[in-house]
Amino acid sequence: MSEPSSRPRRRPAKRDRYHHGDLRTALIQTAIDVVEERGMPAFSMAEASRRLGVAVAAPYRHFVDREALLAAVAGRAAELLVERLDRDVTSGSPAQRLAAATRGYVRFAADHHALFQTLVASGLNKTRHLELHRAGQQIGAVFLSPAFELLGGDHTAAAQLTAAIVASAHGHAVLLLDDCPGPDQQSVEAAAQHAAQATTALILGREALLGPTPKAMTASNP
Amino acid sequence: MSEPSSRPRRRPAKRDRYHHGDLRTALIQTAIDVVEERGMPAFSMAEASRRLGVAVAAPYRHFVDREALLAAVAGRAAELLVERLDRDVTSGSPAQRLAAATRGYVRFAADHHALFQTLVASGLNKTRHLELHRAGQQIGAVFLSPAFELLGGDHTAAAQLTAAIVASAHGHAVLLLDDCPGPDQQSVEAAAQHAAQATTALILGREALLGPTPKAMTASNP
DNA sequence: GTCTATATATCGATAGAC
DNA sequence: GTCTATCGATATATAGAC
Numbered sequence: 138m139s140e141p142s143s144r145p146r147r148r149p150a151k152r153d154r155y156h157h158g159d160l161r162t163a164l165i166q167t168a169i170d171v172v173e174e175r176g177m178p179a180f181s182m183a184e185a186s187r188r189l190g191v192a193v194a195a196p197y198r199h200f201v202d203r204e205a206l207l208a209a210v211a212g213r214a215a216e217l218l219v220e221r222l223d224r225d226v227t228s229g230s231p232a233q234r235l236a237a238a239t240r241g242y243v244r245f246a247a248d249h250h251a252l253f254q255t256l257v258a259s260g261l262n263k264t265r266h267l268e269l270h271r272a273g274q275q276i277g278a279v280f281l282s283p284a285f286e287l288l289g290g291d292h293t294a295a296a297q298l299t300a301a302i303v304a305s306a307h308g309h310a311v312l313l314l315d316d317c318p319g320p321d322q323q324s325v326e327a328a329a330q331h332a333a334q335a336t337t338a339l340i341l342g343r344e345a346l347l348g349p350t351p352k353a354m355t356a357s358n359p
Numbered sequence: 360m361s362e363p364s365s366r367p368r369r370r371p372a373k374r375d376r377y378h379h380g381d382l383r384t385a386l387i388q389t390a391i392d393v394v395e396e397r398g399m400p401a402f403s404m405a406e407a408s409r410r411l412g413v414a415v416a417a418p419y420r421h422f423v424d425r426e427a428l429l430a431a432v433a434g435r436a437a438e439l440l441v442e443r444l445d446r447d448v449t450s451g452s453p454a455q456r457l458a459a460a461t462r463g464y465v466r467f468a469a470d471h472h473a474l475f476q477t478l479v480a481s482g483l484n485k486t487r488h489l490e491l492h493r494a495g496q497q498i499g500a501v502f503l504s505p506a507f508e509l510l511g512g513d514h515t516a517a518a519q520l521t522a523a524i525v526a527s528a529h530g531h532a533v534l535l536l537d538d539c540p541g542p543d544q545q546s547v548e549a550a551a552q553h554a555a556q557a558t559t560a561l562i563l564g565r566e567a568l569l570g571p572t573p574k575a576m577t578a579s580n581p
Numbered sequence: 582g583t584c585t586a587t588a589t590a591t592c593g594a595t596a597g598a599c
Numbered sequence: 600g601t602c603t604a605t606c607g608a609t610a611t612a613t614a615g616a617c
Binding site: 331 | 398479482522525526527528529533534537540553554556557559560563565566567568
């Protein structure tokens with residue numbers, strides 16, 4: 138606070154800045170890094186800029202505000218999760234595929250726990266950024282397809298079973314992360330296995346899921 | 360910045376400040392209010408002080424830092440949740456009590472969603488504040504007792520079933536809150552009902568939970 | 582046990598030059 | 600498309616008076 142006026146440049150050895158057009162992509166990746174390291178609430182535009190060596194104003198050319206960048210991160214997380222699930226759910230009986238998807242879900246949450254947190258617990262989703270709503274549906278679809286096959290084409294029952302399985306898988310994942318932010322490979326595998334077993338149990342006991350016991354429809358489903 | 364020296368007091372009509380000894384309690388309640396209104400990440404010591412009309416330094420007499428106060432909030436949340444579950448799980452068959460506990464769990468999450476969030480997703484738990492670890496066990500105990508009874512005293516099986524049910528209930532609760540931060544009564548009841556049905560399904564299909572299929576122990580359990 | 586005052590830090594976001 | 604510079608808010612936490 139009183140430098141006369143000489144000394145035109147501040148930063149040392151930074152003559153080549155960031156003038157290529159990939160700042161947008163780089164911002165998303167850097168945001169992922171920051172979120173993975175310090176958690177989503179601690180992410181800031183300022184820190185992202187700092188890490189990339191750009192001015193704090195630069196990101197605002199690509200994202201209208203902090204939330205927009207986080208939404209992009211969540212979108213990327215959804216892509217990765219769906220990829221992962223699709224990879225894990227290639228073959229086997231419908232029940233086996235549902236169990237495999239459950240395992241994949243829990244493993245993804247553990248392997249990318251901050252990304253996962255951004256995807257599901259951003260607190261600022263679904264409404265403002267509909268892209269995330271669609272992402273949620275895509276994830277559900279991975280479970281829905283085998284459930285549909287398992288239940289011989291009953292849309293309603295498949296939707297109910299899917300909802301229960303996804304909720305269970307999600308619960309296992311969240312509790313795993315909540316208990317230990319950095320779970321070791323062994324506890325991850327144990328949790329994934331438990332979640333898969335719960336999925337199988339839900340399939341076995343699926344008749345309890347049918348119908349919220351409304352007035353009509355007393356006894357007609359097999 | 361340049362008031363001469365007269366005018367000894369600033370704040371109008373605040374002659375009686377907060378000199379009773381309940382600031383600690385008041386802080387916890389105010390923190391709950393703030394968290395309920397704006398979410399846990401947005402909570403700050405400064406705002407709590409402001410709402411209580413005390414200086415920003417005052418809270419630090421009672422809580423070493425922000426995290427300590429939030430931990431107290433989480434502890435209170437756990438108390439409330441256990442009370443709620445105990446109230447909901449008084450009578451009925453073991454299976455009915457497990458379903459009732461599940462419903463209570465989801466309803467509590469919806470009715471006190473920010474408190475619930477503080478309890479389970481504070482991100483800074485379990486390790487630094489062991490009180491919260493105990494709280495988690497108390498919550499599990501509400502489910503464990505009927506499960507134990509249901510399974511005729513099999514500790515291991517009861518623990519496995521409890522874990523699956525709690526995870527499922529938790530997943531239903533979290534997904535409900537994530538989809539709609541302010542869910543209406545109807546969707547809360549629907550979610551609670553679905554969660555209870557999932558619990559029943561897990562009970563029905565509980566044989567799938569037994570044993571992570573280790574080498575030994577091939578076929579001996581009923 | 583609470584206050585005043587302050588040090589220190591960081592953030593989001595914008596204006597305007599280049 | 601990026602930079603410089605900055606405004607305005609808000610935060611945590613401490614020191615020392617009362």
